[in-house]
Amino acid sequence: MTATLLNGKQIAQEIRAEIAEQVRRRVQAGKSQPKLCAILVGDDPASQVYVRNKERACEKAGIAGTVDRLPATTTGTELLARIEQLNHDPTVHGILVQLPLPKSESSADPLDERRVLDAVSPLKDVDAFSPVNVGLLMQGRPRFLPCTPHGVVQLLHRCDRGVAGKHVVVIGRSDIVGKPIASMLSQRTNMANQGDAEGGRDVANATVTIAHSRTENLADLVRQADCVIAAVGIPKLVTADMIRPGATVVDVGINRVDDKLVGDVDFEGVKEVAGAITPVPGGVGPLTIAMLLHNTVKAAELADG
Ligand SMILES: Nc1nc2c(c(=O)[nH]1)N[C@@H](CN(C=O)c1ccc(C(=O)N[C@@H](CCC(=O)O)C(=O)O)cc1)CN2
Numbered sequence: 412m413t414a415t416l417l418n419g420k421q422i423a424q425e426i427r428a429e430i431a432e433q434v435r436r437r438v439q440a441g442k443s444q445p446k447l448c449a450i451l452v453g454d455d456p457a458s459q460v461y462v463r464n465k466e467r468a469c470e471k472a473g474i475a476g477t478v479d480r481l482p483a484t485t486t487g488t489e490l491l492a493r494i495e496q497l498n499h500d501p502t503v504h505g506i507l508v509q510l511p512l513p514k515s516e517s518s519a520d521p522l523d524e525r526r527v528l529d530a531v532s533p534l535k536d537v538d539a540f541s542p543v544n545v546g547l548l549m550q551g552r553p554r555f556l557p558c559t560p561h562g563v564v565q566l567l568h569r570c571d572r573g574v575a576g577k578h579v580v581v582i583g584r585s586d587i588v589g590k591p592i593a594s595m596l597s598q599r600t601n602m603a604n605q606g607d608a609e610g611g612r613d614v615a616n617a618t619v620t621i622a623h624s625r626t627e628n629l630a631d632l633v634r635q636a637d638c639v640i641a642a643v644g645i646p647k648l649v650t651a652d653m654i655r656p657g658a659t660v661v662d663v664g665i666n667r668v669d670d671k672l673v674g675d676v677d678f679e680g681v682k683e684v685a686g687a688i689t690p691v692p693g694g695v696g697p698l699t700i701a702m703l704l705h706n707t708v709k710a711a712e713l714a715d716g
Contacts, residue, residue, distance in 0.1 A: 423697035445711035451511035453483035505537035558673035562698025641675035651680035
């Protein structure tokens with residue numbers, strides 16, 4: 412193997428330890444214990460695991476975590492009413508609705524993902540999915556950073572894989588990963604540590620290209636990249652022949668194939684060409700939850716006034 416392994420699991424542990432210490436100091440100073448409420452609708456097995464992992468991570472960091480487990484028969488009106496209750500509950504600092512929502516059983520009153528995410532108070536929106544928080548991010552003055560893109564920025568920052576002046580190709584244009592990561596990496600200031608780039612090379616000021624399903628000559632485009640971020644949900648789409656020698660490769664894909672977890676990158680082949688690479692599992696995934704804890708503490712600080 413020639414590439415350096417970017418160990419997201421280890422970095423997530425470091426960040427979680429930092430957050431636990433921040434929470435400990437906060438509570439010791441007489442401030443409220445941060446509290447996160449996750450809403451899980453239906454019984455998707457992967458979502459159940461993710462929500463359970465979020466609950467455990469909160470507990471370990473000293474954050475109060477609760478999960479509302481609602482049946483798949485929940486109507487849009489019922490879910491919106493529950494969100495509204497949490498928006499007005501002063502003891503709850505962060506709210507998230509686990510995605511994907513199940514296919515609606517009620518055609519008269521469906522679970523509309525956009526309406527549901529829009530209903531979460533922007534001040535408690537720890538996923539940073541609300542239009543207000545997306546807009547603030549685009550303007551370069553974020554309140555909350557979306558968890559997975561922020562995880563990628565932290566990973567690059569802490570592994571000293573700066574992208575300033577470099578060409579980054581993001582494969583995938585989702586609202587959750589592709590679009591926000593492209594925005595974050597092309598901003599003027601490093602979004603890891605609120606603009607303080609100390610301790611890592613600048614993870615900002617990149618020249619970013621977003622590739623997607625209609626992109627022509629994807630392989631040629633990706634070969635021009637100093638850094639490739641794969642977030643498209645197609646197992647092993649990115650192969651060794653598409654990688655410029657020495658490039659940084661970040662795999663955000665989480666695909667289940669024959670009961671095994673594989674990324675969007677053909678890890679075995681690409682690791683022989685890349686300069687640095689994230690594995691799946693153990694790469695970006697664990698950072699998603701670490702950054703959710705970060706946002707929950709931030710939400711509690713915002714509520715302090
Ligand atoms: N409301 C949200 N829904 C979803 C989000 C999100 O950020 N907010 N992201 C994903 C799921 N997700 C968190 O919710 C998530 C996915 C994967 C991991 C992770 O740690 N993956 C591990 C492997 C875990 C496994 O074995 O399955 C890894 O990559 O090492 C954490 C969180 C969609 N929904």
